[in-house]
Amino acid sequence: MLMAEGWSSSCLRGGFHGLRRRRAGDCALMRRMASDAPGEQFRDLPPCSAGPCSVDRAGVLHSSELGECCQVVGCFDHALEGRRIGCRAVAIDDDGWDIEPGTELRRTELHARYGGNRQSGIAPIANSRNILIFTGDSGGQYGYTYDGWHADRTYHYTGEGQTGPQTFVRGNKALADASRKVRLFIDGSRKAYVQYVGEFRLPDEEPWYYGESEGSDGRLRQVIVFRLEPKDPSIVEPPSVTSKETPRPKMRGDGSSTEVSGLTSDVDPEEAPAAHVEGPKASPRSEHDKWSSDKPATTDELKRDGLAEVIARRIKDFSESESERDASFLIHIDGPWGTGKSTILELLKKKITDDYLVVEFDAWKHASVSPSWWALLAQLRAEISRAQGSWWKRAWFRVKEVTKRGLRGSTPYIATAFVVGFLLLALWIAWPYLQPTKPATSVASSAKLWFGVVGGVAAVALGVSRFVWWESARGAKRLEQVHKNPMDEVTWYFTWLLKSSPKRVVFFLDDLDRCNDRHVVDLLDSVQTLVRDSPNEGGRAAYFVVAAHGSWLRRAYETAHEPFKGAVDEPGRGLGHLFINKLFQLTVPMPTLSAGTKQIFLDKMLGAEKAPAPPGKRAENAEQATEQEDQLSSELSYSSSDEEIMEAYRAATPEAQARNAHRVVERLVSAEVVETREHTLQKFGPLLDSNPRSLKRFTNTYGVLRSVRTLEGSDVGSDMLAFWLVLQTRWPILTEYLEANLNSLGDGSEVFQFDVLPESFKPLTEDPELHYVLRHAPEGVKLTPDAIRACCGAQAVPDDEEEEEEPVAS
Structure with a gap:
C-alpha cells in the first residue's frame, strides 16, 4: 500500500508517448526518469508538504526541510499530445510491496x-x-x-x-x-x-x-x-x-x-x-570406490557442454539463415571409441529439443535391417507421430499419410485399384438380392456371402496397406522391386514427413563405427540421397549429426569402392577422404583431455576430495579468483576478433582459464566475432583449393576448431591454427600421420623437416603445391613440433632434464 502520493503538472519532461504508468522498483526507468530533468520542481506532494521537492539522478525527491522524503514511481503522458501531465511519488520508507504470502x-x-x-x-x-x-x-x-x-x-x-x-x-x-x-x-x-x-x-x-x-x-x-x-x-x-x-x-x-x-x-x-x-559436517566418504557405468553421461563431467553449445549454435544459425534454411546440413563428430561422442549428443539434445524434433537413430541396432533407408524413415515417422500429442491427432496423422500415399501422382493405380475393388465388392453384395432365392438355401447362402465379404475387405485392406504404408522392411523391399523409380517415392515421402513435423528435424546417428563397411556405406548413401533429392522448396530441411570415428568411415568407403582406389586419389588425400568431404559440411573433432581435466574426472570417479587450501588462504584465493574472472569477462566483452579474445585468455591465470573457457567459447561464436573472422581468413584463400567445397569446409570448420582447442586449454595462435587447418583440408593424410606420431616429431623449437617422413609419403613431399603453401605461410607461422602439438590439442613433451618445468607451449 502506498503511504502517500501526489501529482505535479510540470514534472520530468519526457518524449514518451501514450498513457503509461511506471512501476516502483524498476531501476532502468528510475534512472531514465531522473536523467530527463534533474532538479525539476515537485509541488503539492503530501510527504513533502513542508516545501517544494526536487529530483536527483537516483530518482529520489528532496525536500528543502525534510531531506530525502519521496521516491518517483510513475509519470503520465498525454496520449495524443505527447506532453507530460503528471507524476506520482511515494514516501521513501514505503517499498510498494503488495504481494501476500502464499501468492x-x-x-x-x-x-x-x-x-x-x-x-x-x-x-x-x-x-x-x-x-x-x-x-x-x-x-x-x-x-x-x-x-x-x-x-x-x-x-x-x-x-x-x-x-x-x-x-x-x-x-x-x-x-x-x-x-x-x-x-x-x-x-x-x-x-x-x-x-x-x-x-x-x-x-x-x-x-x-x-x-x-x-x-x-x-x-x-x-x-x-x-x-x-x-x-x-x-x-x-x-x-x-x-x-x-x-x-x-x-x-x-x-x-x-x-x-x-x-x-x-x-x-x-x-x-x-x-x-x-x-555448519553441519559433510558425510564421511566411503572407503569403497564407486562403480561407474559406461552409458552416455547426461551431465557435463569433462567440460564438454561448451562444445555442445557451439554445435547447437551452428545448427540454429544455419536453420535461420535466409539463404540456407531450405538446405540440409550434415555435421560429423569425429573421435575414437570412448572419447564421449554419445555424451556430446546427450548434451546437445538438451540444448535444441525445445526448437527441434530430435530423431535418435542407433545405426548398430539397425545394422541387420535392409533397406537402410526404411529404418531411418520408420524412426522419423514414429517420432513425428509421438510429437502429435493426443491419440486422435496421431490417428489423423495416419489418415493423412495413407491419403497422401494413395493419391500420389506417380502411383495412381493404387487409388484406382482401390475404387474399382470397392465397386466390384458392392456389386457382389447387391447381386444376390437382385435374384430370386430359394428359402431352403437362403441362410446358408447369406452366411457364405458375408464370410466372403469380410475376407474380401480384409484382403483389399491388407493389399492396400502393403503399398501405402511401409509397416515392415519386407514392404520396403517390395516397393524397390515393383516401383519404376523407388527412390523418387522415398524422397517424396521423406519430404512429406518433414513438412508434417511440428518442428524442424535433427537426426542423431550414433554407433555407426560399430557397423560393417557395407552397412556404413549404404546408410550414409541413403542419407545423402534423401537430403540431396528431397524437394525442399517451401518445405523443411533435415539436419544430421553423425557421431563416428572418421577413420572407420573412410576405411568403409575405401573397402566398398576398392576397384576405384587410385583412380581419383590425390596426393595426401585418399578416396575415403573425398567421400567424407563430399558428405559432411562440418567436422567437429572431439576435444582431448588435459592433465588437469583428467585428474578432476578421476577424482570424481574415485570420490576423492581436493585437499583444502592452507588456513587463511581460502578467502584470499576466492577474492583473487573473483577479480581475475571479472577482469577476463570485461576484456572479453571488448574483444571483437579471435586474436583479441585469445590475448585476453592468455593473460588470465590457468585457474581463471579453466573456469571461464565456456565464456571464451561463447564469445568466439558470437555474431560480431564471426563477422570479423570471415574477413581475417580471407588471406588464406590463395593457399586453399579452388574447389568451392574446400573453401566452405575451411570457413565452417575454423570457428569450431578454435572453440575446441580453447576448451582443451590450448592458446595456439589464430594464424597458426588456420594454417594447420589449410594443411588438414588439403592434405589430411599428412596431418593425420603427424597427429598420430606427436611424441616422435623431434625438438619443439625447430621447424619440422618433412624428409623424416616414411617412404610412402615421398610423392606428397615432392608435391609442388605443398611446397608453395609452406613457403607462403603467414608471417610468424612456423610449423614446429610444438606448434603441431598445440594445433592437435596436445601439450609439448618436456625434455628429460626439465621434467619439473612446465611443458613448452606454442
Missing part, C-alpha cells in the same frame, strides 16, 4: 513489477530495500544443498556461486546486509511460477555460517549458508517440507575465524558483515 505468479511478472535480475537466485531490487531470493528442488544439483526449514524455525539458504568457494560478493554481499527486506520464493505448483513465502530477515546473532557442498563441477567447496527468520511468526514451513533436524551451529567466540568440517577459514572483517558459525 503464486510468474517470475517474469514478478520482475516486471519490482525489477531485479530474473536469472539470479539472489536478486536485489534497485532503489529499494527489498531483495528477492529463490529456491527449489533443482538447486541440489548445483550444490545448494542446505536450503530448507530447520528445527529452530529458521530457513537456511545457500549463497550463490556454483563452483569454487563462495565469497561475500554480488548477491551474497547484498543478502548479508541486515537492513534488507528478504522476500523468499519457492517453486510454484505450475511451471515458470513461483510462490511467495513471506518476508524474512537476518537475525542479529548467528546470521550465517560456512558449510561444505559439491559444486556443479563435482568438487567439494566452501559455501555460505544464511539463517533467515520470518518477520511474521505465522509464517511456517509448507506441509510438504520436512524440517532438517541438524543440530544448531555453535558460534565461535572471537567471531573472526571458524573451523568447518575440518577446514579452517580466516575471514576478512571487511568482507564478512557478521560473524559466521560452524
Whole structure:
C-alpha cells in the first residue's frame, strides 16, 4: 500500500508517448526518469508538504526541510499530445510491496513489477530495500544443498556461486546486509511460477555460517549458508517440507575465524558483515570406490557442454539463415571409441529439443535391417507421430499419410485399384438380392456371402496397406522391386514427413563405427540421397549429426569402392577422404583431455576430495579468483576478433582459464566475432583449393576448431591454427600421420623437416603445391613440433632434464 502520493503538472519532461504508468522498483526507468530533468520542481506532494521537492539522478525527491522524503514511481503522458501531465511519488520508507504470502505468479511478472535480475537466485531490487531470493528442488544439483526449514524455525539458504568457494560478493554481499527486506520464493505448483513465502530477515546473532557442498563441477567447496527468520511468526514451513533436524551451529567466540568440517577459514572483517558459525559436517566418504557405468553421461563431467553449445549454435544459425534454411546440413563428430561422442549428443539434445524434433537413430541396432533407408524413415515417422500429442491427432496423422500415399501422382493405380475393388465388392453384395432365392438355401447362402465379404475387405485392406504404408522392411523391399523409380517415392515421402513435423528435424546417428563397411556405406548413401533429392522448396530441411570415428568411415568407403582406389586419389588425400568431404559440411573433432581435466574426472570417479587450501588462504584465493574472472569477462566483452579474445585468455591465470573457457567459447561464436573472422581468413584463400567445397569446409570448420582447442586449454595462435587447418583440408593424410606420431616429431623449437617422413609419403613431399603453401605461410607461422602439438590439442613433451618445468607451449 502506498503511504502517500501526489501529482505535479510540470514534472520530468519526457518524449514518451501514450498513457503509461511506471512501476516502483524498476531501476532502468528510475534512472531514465531522473536523467530527463534533474532538479525539476515537485509541488503539492503530501510527504513533502513542508516545501517544494526536487529530483536527483537516483530518482529520489528532496525536500528543502525534510531531506530525502519521496521516491518517483510513475509519470503520465498525454496520449495524443505527447506532453507530460503528471507524476506520482511515494514516501521513501514505503517499498510498494503488495504481494501476500502464499501468492503464486510468474517470475517474469514478478520482475516486471519490482525489477531485479530474473536469472539470479539472489536478486536485489534497485532503489529499494527489498531483495528477492529463490529456491527449489533443482538447486541440489548445483550444490545448494542446505536450503530448507530447520528445527529452530529458521530457513537456511545457500549463497550463490556454483563452483569454487563462495565469497561475500554480488548477491551474497547484498543478502548479508541486515537492513534488507528478504522476500523468499519457492517453486510454484505450475511451471515458470513461483510462490511467495513471506518476508524474512537476518537475525542479529548467528546470521550465517560456512558449510561444505559439491559444486556443479563435482568438487567439494566452501559455501555460505544464511539463517533467515520470518518477520511474521505465522509464517511456517509448507506441509510438504520436512524440517532438517541438524543440530544448531555453535558460534565461535572471537567471531573472526571458524573451523568447518575440518577446514579452517580466516575471514576478512571487511568482507564478512557478521560473524559466521560452524555448519553441519559433510558425510564421511566411503572407503569403497564407486562403480561407474559406461552409458552416455547426461551431465557435463569433462567440460564438454561448451562444445555442445557451439554445435547447437551452428545448427540454429544455419536453420535461420535466409539463404540456407531450405538446405540440409550434415555435421560429423569425429573421435575414437570412448572419447564421449554419445555424451556430446546427450548434451546437445538438451540444448535444441525445445526448437527441434530430435530423431535418435542407433545405426548398430539397425545394422541387420535392409533397406537402410526404411529404418531411418520408420524412426522419423514414429517420432513425428509421438510429437502429435493426443491419440486422435496421431490417428489423423495416419489418415493423412495413407491419403497422401494413395493419391500420389506417380502411383495412381493404387487409388484406382482401390475404387474399382470397392465397386466390384458392392456389386457382389447387391447381386444376390437382385435374384430370386430359394428359402431352403437362403441362410446358408447369406452366411457364405458375408464370410466372403469380410475376407474380401480384409484382403483389399491388407493389399492396400502393403503399398501405402511401409509397416515392415519386407514392404520396403517390395516397393524397390515393383516401383519404376523407388527412390523418387522415398524422397517424396521423406519430404512429406518433414513438412508434417511440428518442428524442424535433427537426426542423431550414433554407433555407426560399430557397423560393417557395407552397412556404413549404404546408410550414409541413403542419407545423402534423401537430403540431396528431397524437394525442399517451401518445405523443411533435415539436419544430421553423425557421431563416428572418421577413420572407420573412410576405411568403409575405401573397402566398398576398392576397384576405384587410385583412380581419383590425390596426393595426401585418399578416396575415403573425398567421400567424407563430399558428405559432411562440418567436422567437429572431439576435444582431448588435459592433465588437469583428467585428474578432476578421476577424482570424481574415485570420490576423492581436493585437499583444502592452507588456513587463511581460502578467502584470499576466492577474492583473487573473483577479480581475475571479472577482469577476463570485461576484456572479453571488448574483444571483437579471435586474436583479441585469445590475448585476453592468455593473460588470465590457468585457474581463471579453466573456469571461464565456456565464456571464451561463447564469445568466439558470437555474431560480431564471426563477422570479423570471415574477413581475417580471407588471406588464406590463395593457399586453399579452388574447389568451392574446400573453401566452405575451411570457413565452417575454423570457428569450431578454435572453440575446441580453447576448451582443451590450448592458446595456439589464430594464424597458426588456420594454417594447420589449410594443411588438414588439403592434405589430411599428412596431418593425420603427424597427429598420430606427436611424441616422435623431434625438438619443439625447430621447424619440422618433412624428409623424416616414411617412404610412402615421398610423392606428397615432392608435391609442388605443398611446397608453395609452406613457403607462403603467414608471417610468424612456423610449423614446429610444438606448434603441431598445440594445433592437435596436445601439450609439448618436456625434455628429460626439465621434467619439473612446465611443458613448452606454442
